[in-house]
Amino acid sequence: MDFFSLMFKVAPALIMIFKLGIDPKEEEILELTEEQYEKLELGEDIDKSKKWYMWLPPKQAYESNEIMVMNEDDKEFLFEAARMIERYCQKSNKTFDNYDDKLKYAASVMPGEFSENTKYEKVKIKIIK
Template sequence: MNAIHLLFGPVGPALKFIFSIGYIPNENDFLELTDEQYAAYLKQYGEVTSKMYMFAPNDLHHALNEDYNEISCIDEYELQGFKEAAALIQKYCDKSGRIFQNTKEILQYMTSALPDVFSKGTPYEKYHHLSISITNSKN
């Protein structure tokens, strides 16, 4: 995967989403819209050119805000981005030779392997827990 594809293809937004929710979705976490949902989508957004999916993880702990009354939809291209993002994470973890206990450890490691743009503004943002301290070096 080249840098252009990573930054400007479907993988970048998928990585940003993964860092923001702290969970690496798998293909089973995305459900194709029902006929009624397709009809509502078509009415609101117009033409549907590919299959559409919603994020619906089996473990509701990873679901989006419960008060949110809309479904976020992705198309097949964006779903491919999530598959590639998961494969990229797996590849980096395998190459590291480390054993990770949980997803949190994986994502903390990935912040060191990927550009900051993917974790910026998420709980995994590099150095988000550090404060700036100025010391007087003139002694």
């Protein structure tokens, strides 16, 4: 993957995963219904040539009346971000009990910008003078 794709395509997806603390699953991402497409078109300037999807992860499914929506490219970037986290964890040769532990580890070895302002944020050291 080239640097541009990482920084401008996959980085927002990594940030989203760290923010939500959820491993995206294919079965949680569904194409919008015809009615949802109509609502999306009313409120947004969207690329109508692409398919659009909603992400309904278990933790979010009933906690909000907002639906996280992404196009087909963003869906692929989301799964690439999840694969990237998985690769970092596999290379560590550590055993992780759950996805939360994987995110904690990944946040500790990835650039801090991805997990900033999340519960996985790296500890910052500040010198007091």
